[in-house]
Amino acid sequence: MVKQEIHLSISGMSCAHCKAAVEKALQGLPGVARTEVFLEEGRAVVEIDPARVKVEELKMKIEEAGYTVD
Numbered sequence: 001m002v003k004q005e006i007h008l009s010i011s012g013m014s015c016a017h018c019k020a021a022v023e024k025a026l027q028g029l030p031g032v033a034r035t036e037v038f039l040e041e042g043r044a045v046v047e048i049d050p051a052r053v054k055v056e057e058l059k060m061k062i063e064e065a066g067y068t069v070d
């Protein structure tokens with residue numbers, strides 16, 4: 001399985017709940033192998049299987065959860 005590491009810049013996270021919400025949103029997608037969200041830095045590193053999920057879908061999920069991907 002090919003894995004790709006995606007770096008996302010996320011605005012709007014202000015507390016541990018926000019961090020958890022973003023993690024949960026991303027982990028809920030098929031093809032997402034690993035998610036690490038850095039609250040203070042406003043970014044996330046997501047390991048995906050590019051055959052199963054697209055970067056656009058990651059962005060959509062984060063925005064559905066109420067945050068903005070820069």
Ligand SMILES: [Cu+2]
Binds near residue numbers: 013017018
């Ligand atoms: Cu919060």
